[in-house]
Amino acid sequence: MLTHDEEMQVIEQILAGDKDAFEILVEDQKKVVFTLALRMLGNEEDAYDISQEAFLKAYTNLPGFRGDCKFSSWLYKLTTNLCLDFIRKRNRHKTVPLVYEDEDGDSEYLEIPDETFSPETQTEQKQLRESVRSGLDQLPEQQREILVLREIGGLRYDEISQQLNIEEGTVKSRIFRARKKLCEILLKDGNISSELPSKQMERGGR
Amino acid sequence: MKCDEIREKISCMLDNELNAEESALIEEHLASCPECMRVFEAFTAVSLAMGELEDVPDGFTKSVMRKVRKLTPAKKRKPRILYFAGLAACLAVVLLTGNRLGHLELPNAGRSSDTAGYVRLKTPEPAVNDSAITADTAVEGSTPGESEAGDNGTVLPDEQDGIMLATEDAATAAVTPTPAVTPTPVPTATPAVTATPVPTTAPLPELTALSDLLIVTETADAALHTDEPDYTVTVPAADGGKIHLMIWLEDARIYCKIAGTDTAWYTIGSPAKLMELLPAAPEPSVAPSPAVTPVVSDTTALANAA
Structure with missing residues (x-):
């Protein structure tokens, strides 16, 4: 990954007319951008298109990039924006009413049955990965966005705060709620630990 | 600390947002509280499962670069504020002098007025015929140094026909030759808007709401x-072009962008105020007749869907 200074150097080069230099930024960031889009959108095809679009948009908007944050942070936010737009359009087509996320919809207390999240074999690891990915789809958009910026983009709280234009305290609590909610979804769906007694599952799922 | 507070800290700890002292406290708690420990394990597992990067399909970079090469080169932009200040002054004057306000239409998808999805601000008076003079004035008016809204605002109401609007390109062209000039402070447009008696039949509150943009x-x-x-909002320009302002209402702010450019800003107005000032409408809109303004047709579905 390029440092902020290295990014800025490349950007200078591009703005001076060297289009090919943009390839350096694409190569540096494509994995993160693609993964961000994939976790936001849930399928590879859309993720591919949106991440292509994200890079093109970054290119055309590059003159407006002020350099007061890392290029990568800016690019990630641009990517999640495109994803959110895309999701909204997709929802529109499905004529599903737009659900505004209810952040307080999660339960007071998260209770996790023992061993649930301690996968031991590789198969279990893989299974957990799959479950987490499908669980993400059920997370309210806002929570999904902040969680991918943190977990995939690796942004610090202050960087997220800057990108989303919210207080750092809000970043902290929103990430926490997103994690909690995701765990709850995984427990409720039962695709996390099927061998657990159902009573315990219910308790955990609340 | 209650367990739920601890758990928020656990989340922070995973994100490296705790200092050593705080982390030590959390770890101490974890050692004695199996339930929080399970939360810690769960968060860690989910974090690991989520954070793993995916392989990008082959040809990704090539495809991006092929498209990039077709685009015009990304160039450094002219000073934005300066450019915009000129435009703001121009638009404010148009709003104030109001000779052609009939052209200024605010498509209002969710709350249409009687004219099929539009709020008409004013029925145009018979147009004044000296558009040649108008075009000249436009260029002069947007010259830096002369483009202060205050100046224009005081001069133009007398002239009555002073359409000062230039298209984005014209405005930019007029402004760029002297980039060294200090940008006109944009807020100077305000006094012109509020203080000058407006020789127009358009309802003032609506004009103010628009000029707030x-x-x-x-x-x-x-x-x-x-x-x-x-x-x-579509505004006809003196040279026959049009400026399209695109407006998004956020929760508490109004975001504006000039269509086809990267010039975007938050305005002084608030969505609530704007909505309040717009005439309330009977029912969800019919699609506007394309004869009125073609520009708007693509934006009508939007608010309904949002």
Whole structure:
């Protein structure tokens, strides 16, 4: 990954007319951008298109990039924006009413049955990965966005705060709620630990 | 600390947002509280499962670069504020002098007036015929140094026919030759809007609401809103072109962008105020007749869907 200074150097080069230099930024960031889009959108095809679009948009908007944050942070936010737009359009087509996320919809207390999240074999690891990915789809958009910026983009709280234009305290609590909610979804769906007694599952799922 | 507070800290700890002292406290708690320990394990597992990067399909970079090469080179932009200040002054004057306000239409998808999805601000008076003079004035008016809204605002109401609007290109062209000039402070457009007696039949509150759109409180990232705008305002320019302002209403702020450019800003107005000032409408709109303004047709579905 390029440092902020290295990014800025490349950007200078591009703005001076060297289009090919943009390839350096694409190569540096494509994995993160693609993964961000994939976790936001849930399928590879859309993720591919949106991440292509994200890079093109970054290119055309590059003159407006002020350099007061890392290029990568800016690019990630641009990517999640495109994803959110895309999701909204997709929802529109499905004529599903737009659900505004209810952040307080999660339960007071998260209770996790023992061993649930301690996968031991590789198969279990893989299974957990799959479950987490499908669980993400059920997370309210806002929570999904902040969680991918943190977990995939690796942004610090202050960087997220800057990108989303919210207080750092809000970043902290929103990430926490997103994690909690995701765990709850995984427990409720039962695709996390099927061998657990159902009573315990219910308790955990609340 | 209650367990739920601890758990928020656990989340922070995973994100390396705790200092050593705080982390030590949390770890101490974890050692004695199996339930929080399970939360810690769960968060860690989910974090690991989520954070793993995916392989990008082959040809990704090539495909991006092929498209990039077709685009015009990304060039450094002219000073934004300066450019915008000129435009703001021009628009404010148009709003104030009001000779052709009939052309200024605010498509209002969710709350149409009688004219099929539009709010008409004013029925145009018979147009004044000296558009040649108008065009000249436009160029002079947007010259830096002369483009202060205050000046224009005081001069133009007397002239009555002073359409000062230039298209984005014309405005830019007029402004760029002297980039060294200090940008006109944008807020100077305000006094002109509020203080000058307006020789127009257009309802003043609506004009104010519209001119608020032009007062920049903060320049904004042009990439912030990319979906269809909630509203567009189309203003005919002296040279026959048009300027399209795209408007998105956020929770508490109004985000404006000039269509086809990366010039975006937050305005001084608030969505609530704007909505309040717009005439309330009977029912969801019919699609506007394309004869009225073609520009708007693509933005009508938007607010309904949003």
